[in-house]
Amino acid sequence: MFTRNCLIFTRNSHRWVKPNGHDTGIKVFNCTARTKVPLIVKNKNLVTWYTCGPTVYDSSHIGHASCFVKLDIIQRLLRHYFNLNVVTVMNITDIDDKIIARANTAKVPPKELAKKFEAEFWKDLDALDVRRPDCVLRVTENMDVIKNFIRELIDKGKAYKAGDNSVYFDVGAYDNYAKLQNIGEDAPEPSKFKKSKMDFALWKAAKPGEISWVSEWGKGRPGWHIECSALAGHVLGPEIDIHAGGIDLRFPHHENEEAQSCARYCRPQWVNYWLHTGHLHLKDSQKMSKSLHNTISISSMLEDTTAPAFRMACLMSHYRSRMEYSNEFVITASKVLQNYINFVDNCQNYLNGYLKADVDNDTVSKLVVESANKIHSALIDDFNTSEVISTINELISAVNSILHSSRTDLCDTKSVAVIAASNLVSSTLNMFGINVNKKQSSVCDNYVEVMNILNDFRQSIRQLGISNKDKNVLELCDKVRDNLKSIGITIKDHGKMSSWS
Ligand SMILES: [Zn+2]
Structure with missing residues (x-):
C-alpha cells in the first residue's frame, strides 16, 4: 500500500497561457x-x-x-x-x-x-x-x-x-x-x-x-x-x-x-x-x-418536433447556459421559427408586388445596419446566439410594423432595404444551420398534400356537375384546371375521375 502525505490542490497558481497565432x-x-x-x-x-x-x-x-x-x-x-x-x-x-x-x-x-x-x-x-x-x-x-x-x-x-x-x-x-x-x-x-x-x-x-x-x-x-x-x-x-x-x-x-x-x-x-x-x-x-x-x-x-425547431431552442439559450426543456419551450421555439419563415415570405411578397406598402428605404436600411452590427457584437462575445435571436426578433417586428401599417395601392416604388432585411435574417439563420426559405421548407413539405385535397375536391364537384348536367359547375371546374395549368400544374380528367401532375 502506498501512502502520501498531504496533497492539496488549489488552482490559484495555474495560469492560462495565451497562445500565439x-x-x-x-x-x-x-x-x-x-x-x-x-x-x-x-x-x-x-x-x-x-x-x-x-x-x-x-x-x-x-x-x-x-x-x-x-x-x-x-x-x-x-x-x-x-x-x-x-x-x-x-x-x-x-x-x-x-x-x-x-x-x-x-x-x-x-x-x-x-x-x-x-x-x-x-x-x-x-x-x-x-x-x-x-x-x-x-x-x-x-x-x-x-x-x-x-x-x-x-x-x-x-x-x-x-x-x-x-x-x-x-x-x-x-x-x-x-x-x-x-x-x-x-x-x-x-x-x-x-x-x-x-x-x-x-x-x-x-x-x-x-x-x-x-x-x-x-x-x-x-x-x-x-x-x-x-x-x-x-x-x-x-x-x-x-x-x-x-x-x-x-x-x-x-x-x-x-x-x-x-x-x-x-x-x-x-x-x-x-x-x-x-x-x-x-x-x-x-x-x-x-x-x-x-x-x-x-x-x-x-x-x-422538428430538427430546425430543436435547433432554434438551442439558439435561444446561450451555449454555456443550463437549458430548461419542456413542451412549451419547444412550441415557443417553433413559433419563433415560423415567424422568421413568414417574415422572409412577406418580404418576397412585397418585392413581387402582392403586398403593397409605402416604405421609407432609409429607415429600413438603418435598421438593417444596426441589426447587423448588433449580431456581429453578439457573435464575437462568446457566441451569444440568444442575443442574436433577440436582435432578429426586434428587426422583424420593426420592419413588419412598417410593412403593415403603411399599406397603400398607390405606391409605385420599392424599398430594396426590405430585401436586405430579409437577407440578413435568412443568411444569419442559414449560418446557424436553419433554412427559413419557405419554398424549401414547410410549404414544400405540404404541397403534395394540398394538391391532393384540391384535386379530390374538384373531382367531387365535377362529378356532381356531370350528374346534374350543370354547365356552370363544369365551367368552374375547367377554370380551376386552366388556372393551375398557368402555374405549371396539369390536371387531367379521365371520365368522372381526375389526376394531377
Ligand atoms: Zn474525452
Whole structure:
C-alpha cells in the first residue's frame, strides 16, 4: 500500500497561457483563466478541434442532442462567419464497463452492441443536421496508440503499475492538477492499491472472462480518460486549439486529459480553449441522465418536433447556459421559427408586388445596419446566439410594423432595404444551420398534400356537375384546371375521375 502525505490542490497558481497565432476577434470564456479571453488560433487555415464522442452502449438522448447541436452551431460560425478552416476530430468509446454490462445482459458480444449504437448515433446526428466530424477514431481500433501513450507516461515517472495489475496516473507527480476547476482543499486519502485516491486508471486489469487486450502490464483495456488524450494527440499533436464537450466532462474527464497530455508532452498547456456546453434539464426536474431513468431519446423527440425547431431552442439559450426543456419551450421555439419563415415570405411578397406598402428605404436600411452590427457584437462575445435571436426578433417586428401599417395601392416604388432585411435574417439563420426559405421548407413539405385535397375536391364537384348536367359547375371546374395549368400544374380528367401532375 502506498501512502502520501498531504496533497492539496488549489488552482490559484495555474495560469492560462495565451497562445500565439491568429486573433479571431472573438472573446471566449476560458475555464482555466475563469474569464472571457481572446480566441487566438495557431493557424486560421488549420484550426484543430476535438470533441469527446459518445460511449455507445444505449440510445443518445436529448441532453446529448443539445450538446452536439450547440457545438455544431459554433463550428458553423467559425467556418462560415469567421472564415476559419476548422478540422474536427471525435472519438467513439466502443469498449467500456457500461458496454460490457449491457452486452452481457443482452447476450451479445460487446463489439456488436457498440456497433449498433454507434450506427444509431450517426443516424441521430444526421437527423439533427449536425455535420459529422472530419475524423472519427474508435478506441478498439487504436489500442497501440493508447498503449504507447501509457508507456511514455510510465517512462517519464508520471504513471505506475499497482498491485492490482492496473496502471494509474500519479497525480502527485504532476504540478498542475485542478487546473480547469476547483476540486476542494481536502487532502486525498491513500487507497488500497493507488498512491492517492485522486490517481486514475490508465490501464484497467481485466476481470476473469472479460474482453481484454494484451499489454506488457498484463491483459486489460484502457481507462476512459487516456483514450481521448491518446486519440486526440495522435492526430492533432501536442497543442490543440479547441477541445469541446458537455460541462459534466470538465471534471474529472477533461482535467485528467489535460494532466496526462501536459505530462506526456512536457508542456504547461495542451488545450488552449476548453468549450463546455450547459446541461439540458427537464423542466421542474433534475438533470437528465441514464442513471436517473428520465431520458428522452433523440428519435422520440423528433416525433414531436422538428430538427430546425430543436435547433432554434438551442439558439435561444446561450451555449454555456443550463437549458430548461419542456413542451412549451419547444412550441415557443417553433413559433419563433415560423415567424422568421413568414417574415422572409412577406418580404418576397412585397418585392413581387402582392403586398403593397409605402416604405421609407432609409429607415429600413438603418435598421438593417444596426441589426447587423448588433449580431456581429453578439457573435464575437462568446457566441451569444440568444442575443442574436433577440436582435432578429426586434428587426422583424420593426420592419413588419412598417410593412403593415403603411399599406397603400398607390405606391409605385420599392424599398430594396426590405430585401436586405430579409437577407440578413435568412443568411444569419442559414449560418446557424436553419433554412427559413419557405419554398424549401414547410410549404414544400405540404404541397403534395394540398394538391391532393384540391384535386379530390374538384373531382367531387365535377362529378356532381356531370350528374346534374350543370354547365356552370363544369365551367368552374375547367377554370380551376386552366388556372393551375398557368402555374405549371396539369390536371387531367379521365371520365368522372381526375389526376394531377
Ligand atoms: Zn474525452
